[in-house]
Amino acid sequence: MSVEPKRASEWTIHGERVVDDTRRAVLSIADVELPDGVRFEQYVLRIPAAAMVIVLDDDERVLMMWRHRFIVDRWVWELPGGYLDPAEDSMTCAAREVEEETGWRPRSIEKLISFQPMVGTIDQENIVYLARGADFTGAAPDINEAERLGWIPLDEIQQHIDDGTIVGAGSVSGLLALLLRKATGKL
Known part of the structure; x- marks a missing residue:
């Protein structure tokens, strides 16, 4: 199995921590890095389809x-x-x-x-x-x-x-x- 190489504009995720996890939603904060090296935290909300x-x-x-x-x-x-x-x-x-x-x-x-x-x-x-x-x-x-x-x-x-x-x-x-x-x- 081959792994597709990372693309130049792809963000890097250094981790994600859950803030709240309920039946209808998971709220987390992801530690992300942009291609130019800038790092920040991004809220992520995962909801059922x-x-x-x-x-x-x-x-x-x-x-x-x-x-x-x-x-x-x-x-x-x-x-x-x-x-x-x-x-x-x-x-x-x-x-x-x-x-x-x-x-x-x-x-x-x-x-x-x-x-x-x-x-x-x-x-x-x-x-x-x-x-x-x-x-x-x-x-x-x-x-x-x-x-x-x-x-x-x-x-x-x-x-x-x-x-x-x-x-x-x-x-x-x-x-x-x-x-x-x-x-x-x-x-």
Whole structure:
């Protein structure tokens, strides 16, 4: 087995110490060195992967949740989704989260996009799935998750992003990927 040589612009990690370790996050401080020899400490946050779903109905509307996010103190539209349980398949998580949070069961699910929202500080894969259609289970949406649900026309999504009512990295990235598919005729 060969080891790939270090690249000129690669940072050197001299160590990492854990500051806090909880079920949903590990916060640590890494001792890093830049290629020019400058050394400093960098906060690192490792969070379990998350899966989100764009549920698209036959009328090209997206199922979204209207919820308050206390950290930014704003009401926003978000896609249903959540953290993967240990050893849980991301697609299974995605389908489970939609049903638990909204009362809708996705019909078919396919992977749309995967991304890291803040690679300079946070390690958390986000996987966004596209569900074509859903069936209402009769269950009420979880009051702890959303004030209400809405079926937002796909043609109005860009305006919500521009207006700042869709701001979460997962929702924005996934919805922009969907809009790109539509624009290129691949939807």
